[in-house]
Amino acid sequence: MKVSIIGATGYVGAELLRILTAHPQAEIVHITSESHAGEVAAAVYPHLRGCCPLVLEPMAAAADIAADSEVLFVALPHGHAMKLGKAVAHLPLRIIDLGADYRFADPAVYAQWYGLPHEHGDAARVYGLAEWQREAIRTAKIIGNAGCYPTAGILALMPLVRAGLVQRGSIIIDAASGVSGAGRAATAANHFPELYDSFKAYGVAGHRHTPEIEQALSQLSGEEQVVSFTPHLLPMVRGILATCYAALRPGVSADEVDEAFTACYAGEPFIRLLGRNGYPATKAVRGSNFCDIGWHLDPRTGRVVVLSAIDNLVKGAAGQAVQNFNIACGFAEDTALDAIPLYP
Known part of the structure; x- marks a missing residue:
């Protein structure tokens, strides 16, 4: 090709x-x-x-x-x-x-x-998040590859909103990215002395990935979703860790939450479920097309907290694009993407 x-x-x-x-x-x-x-x-x-x-x-x-x-x-x-x-x-x-x-x-x-x-x-275009739009991607002429933060946030929350387990309007996403997400051009924000040994938020209440996340979660749930999304900059090169909060609907059990994740991602080649009480880490996905997901239930607040980790340059960008390419062209989905993450 x-x-x-x-x-x-x-x-x-x-x-x-x-x-x-x-x-x-x-x-x-x-x-x-x-x-x-x-x-x-x-x-x-x-x-x-x-x-x-x-x-x-x-x-x-x-x-x-x-x-x-x-x-x-x-x-x-x-x-x-x-x-x-x-x-x-x-x-x-x-x-x-x-x-x-x-x-x-x-x-x-x-x-x-x-x-x-x-x-x-x-x-005519198709949103390029393979785990959601795989069948549409197969025949699409134009594929709009999902953004890095949206990939981490949507994959974390998709099982819950698709199954109708969380309350509308309750979703909060805090996500932190390595500085490569800002691109290669030198700016004061990614200048080494400014970045090193620091951690900060940016784009509060107005980041451009917000409507992308809301569009996907609204379509998945069948009702309009408004999301509070705050990105952060980490003093490292690669990786995104997203921490996603949502209020569970009354009566939803821990087993229902577990089943939503296992059913949604059964057979997915690049989703690794760490299960209830799992803790994804950016280093465990570095250089790979994997998304690691773990979730925690907080009975005191009635919330579920979902954690996801991706490499922003691979699953959050180039790797996802090649995954979409493989699907669209009829190749095995993991072709050229089966690399084990780099560690340490």
């Missing part, structure tokens, strides 16, 4: 290169970069030496690249994929967008939260 990566020198693009170079059914034919056009990938990321000899092409060639590809991975900030998707809509290729442009069913929600009118709002 001829694949190309638009935006191959961000952290997510580099992770796509790492995974796809080992994919037996993927032939990487083009990679692009605005800041490193004309260089080989290994000049930007030395860990790719001997693995990816391709020369980075300018973004201006994207339309021609699309015509020479069967699957296009777009690893660019929001606002770019929709323009490209509209320009190449006539081509028989699949687009997997790792940005936000194709994540929302309602283009008005995208415009409200991202401050841009959607230029390809009429495009």
Whole structure:
């Protein structure tokens, strides 16, 4: 399968290169970069030496690249994929967008939260969270890869809201991410002296991943869900740990909660259930496409607390994109994604 990566020198693009170079059914034919056009990938990321000899092409060639590809991975900030998707809509290729442009069913929600009118709002798209939308992904032409925080939060809560076990309006998600989630561009927020030995919240009551989480949980539960979501920045490179709180409906038992998780994720290749009283950790999923989930019941408050851990660059981005690619192309879902997590 001829694949190309638009935006191959961000952290997510580099992770796509790492995974796809080992994919037996993927032939990487083009990679692009605005800041490193004309260089080989290994000049930007030395860990790719001997693995990816391709020369980075300018973004201006994207339309021609699309015509020479069967699957296009777009690893660019929001606002770019929709323009490209509209320009190449006539081509028989699949687009997997790792940005936000194709994540929302309602283009008005995208415009409200991202401050841009959607230029390809009429495009048929599927939300790219495999454990939820697997069947739709199989035939989708455009896949809006789920965001990193939403992946951790939705996977943690999906069994409960799908089974109707939690009270509407009671969901709170606190999630903390490694600094790679902010991208490769240097800023004061991810400057080492500012980040080291510190822990802080950001985007309180207004983070752009909030409506993405609400959209999924509303569709899963069949009723509108409003979520309180607060992201935090951790002084580490990779990983997300999400702590999700919800009030259980009256009469819901511990066994019903356990059964909701086991039934929802039976046979899922990348969900590892740690069970009741389990404690996921980011180090246990580092470099892998796994999502580890544990849950705790608090009889004093009537709440359930669900913990999930992912690698934000893999299951939260590039690995999930390749998982969607495998599903859409009919390959084994774990192809090139069966790596054991890196430890320590």
